[in-house]
Amino acid sequence: MSTSGGSESADSMDEDTSQVPHARRSKVWEHYEVDLVVVDGDLKAVCKYCGGQLxxxxxxxxxxxxxAEACRSIQDACRKRFLLNMKKNIRRSVCV
Structure with a gap:
């Protein structure tokens, strides 16, 4: 029972969790893969429709x-629903 093995595990866990993003509250995440990918040391989201990394x-x-604007692979109906939801959220946040 070596304690160094346990501390190495804890160290590697610290490294792994240091790049974990905050809780995903935005509805936009529904259009991206659950897991982020690491590209050149940066975490990126992957579009479910075109595979673009952002x-x-x-x-x-x-x-x-x-x-809303750039993904050419998304279906028009899906884009329209997304834009409608964005407008609703903007109106809610602007209203005083």
Whole structure:
């Protein structure tokens, strides 16, 4: 029973969890794979429709923009539902 094996395990766990993103509250995550991928040391979300990889370091605005405007593989009906939900959320947050 070596304690060094346990401490190595704890150290590696610390390293693994240091890059785990915050809880995913945004509905935009429904359009991305559950697991993030590491590309050149950065965590990226993978689009379920086109496989595009986007940075998530600074929030979800790039993910929303991709689904709303850039992803050419998403079906029109799905994009329209997404845009409608975004408009509802904007109205709720703007109303005082």
């Amino acid at each position: 940075h998530t370091k600074f929030g979800t605005s790039s993910l929303r923009t991709h689904i």
